Amino acid sequence: MKRHSAKRIIPGFGISLGLTTSFVSMIVLIPMLFLAVQSTDAGWSGFRQALSDPRILAGYEVSFLCSFAAAGVNCVFGLILAWVLTRYRFPGRRLIDGLIELPFALPTAVAGIALTALYSDKGWIGSAFAAMGIKIAYTRAGIIIAMTFITLPFIVRTIQPVLEQLDGAYEEAGRMLGASRGRIFRKIILPELTPAVLTGFGLAFARALGEYGSVVFIAGNMPFKTEIAPLLIMSKLEQFSYDESAAIALVMLVVSFTVMFGINCVQSGAASFSKG
Amino acid sequence: MYVELQNINKAFGDVHAARNVGFGIVRGVLAALLGPSGSGKTTILRMIAGLERPDSGDIFIDGARVNDVDPGRRGIGFVFQNYALFRYMTVFDNIAFGLIVQKEPAETVRSRVFELLALIGMEGMEKRYPAQLSGGQKQRVAFARALAPNPKLLLLDEPFAAIDAKVRKELRVWLRDMIHRLDVTGIFVTHDQEDAVETADEIIVTNNGRIEQKGSPQMLYKAPATPFVTSFIGNSAPLENYKRLKGFENGSGAATGVVRPEFVKIYPAVDGITYENSVEDAVVEDTAFRGTHWEVTLKIKNMTLPARYSLEKAPIAAGDRVKAFVYRLYAFDGDNVTLLENRNLDTHNGANRYSI
Ligand SMILES: Nc1ncnc2c1ncn2[C@@H]1O[C@H](COP(=O)(O)OP(=O)(O)O)[C@@H](O)[C@H]1O
């Protein structure tokens, strides 16, 4: 609608577009192209295997399902956490706020070992679940927990600023019209947060998919059950089958790109309401 | 009284937003809370709505004390300063919100929404989103949304602040007509005296958390109760010692006050003045064209006085020496205001007090 005026008010539009494309090419596109070239270096056999070997297919399934679940869990808990941190004032709030980034700061292997120790049948948390007959470490539940831990900051940090900026008048308008707290949250606040939640989901999903260090320890890496695709890439590399590892990587890239692109489309649709 | 506030106090930390606020508004009246920014208008409005709790004092609506009643159950429609339209809902869904909350049947909701769309003159725009509306249209949708559940009291916070001058005039008339037609009582907040004077039946002037005066626009203009109201309503200029002016030498108490431009008459030449002793020698400091008249700044005995001057008379310019007669002025004595008439008025030939 306002595309023309936007073009005029950005100074040096041509230069910035040029910079953007060359930057994206160098950092993102060229490595991907290289990957594509590499995977077909020795013919199409690597590819065929990446798309048909049942063990590799099971790896995709584990990776995508667990990443999806972890991003989903974080949408709920990250939203609650962001809500509590912005809406309430309580002792220790700043401390908790500061802890949010910790998963990023920790070397992922450290996180993986710590989580495994905690959630194994002998660990503090794992033993409580084991008493109820629930195994966490070395199952997909463990993978999801590791992925959730590592991607929590994405959701919290994308929602937090939006919540902080959200004009209190929207909620008050709902209250004046007699709406209950639940209805105000569902009908008024949630739609305002949806674009941020989607962004956070996309980031968390992509990060969980590529996460290796913290997951391999808690996963147990049983073929067909808890073996994630990044681990398969690593083991192919160790066997010097570069084409196969590149082929698996490419498949994952294409699928994640499709997911991210889909999220972006939904999101820009939602964002178009809020302009003006 | 349909709405009544008694001894309301409210503080945010050490900022006293409301001090002993008390006033009543009769059913069906459109009242304005008028005062400078930060004087506590919004806080008062929000306490009536229940969005803010008073520290002490009572609020009555239609005879019932509502201090402990939920905002949504006070029978109040509220129009927020930036309208706070729900961005992800269409115009239809915005207006329908309060009706759906009350679990009205879908058919009732539909007919009421379309009735309101007709009322605000926006038929056919029910599928638009707030981002696709002009400022005036947003305001009317906010108005319709607040009115949908049939409130008996409508509160509006700075309803004209975001509207440009031309549409603003129309909206003022429109709002006033609507309130009177719909048999609701209305209170709106504004810092713009023109908004208040041209729209409200009654004005409550706030200053520094206090109510300075309540009355009709004419009354506030003609009989201001405090120095603040005298200076805030209408045009005026302060006088540091009015006793130096001819005809006001015998004023009592302190000699500070204000004079309005319409109280000062300019004589461009000496001829035509019968009682030369009662006029002052004045120097024209500045003239400004105001479409229907000149706005003139005069220097009299080292004091600056405003005056109006007819376009029909001989033109005057900065630096000209003229004669001026001050008909009356407001004298301040502590918190009291007295209207002083010029002692020489009876003998002065310009008996028509308000002519310019
Ligand atoms: N929620 C709040 N917290 C702290 N101070 C506030 C709050 N709301 C209003 N105030 C203060 O109270 C005073 C009156 O504010 P307000 O009622 O908004 O004035 P107005 O609407 O007349 O501009 C101001 O000094 C303002 O800073």
Ligand SMILES: [Mg+2]
């Ligand atoms: Mg205000």
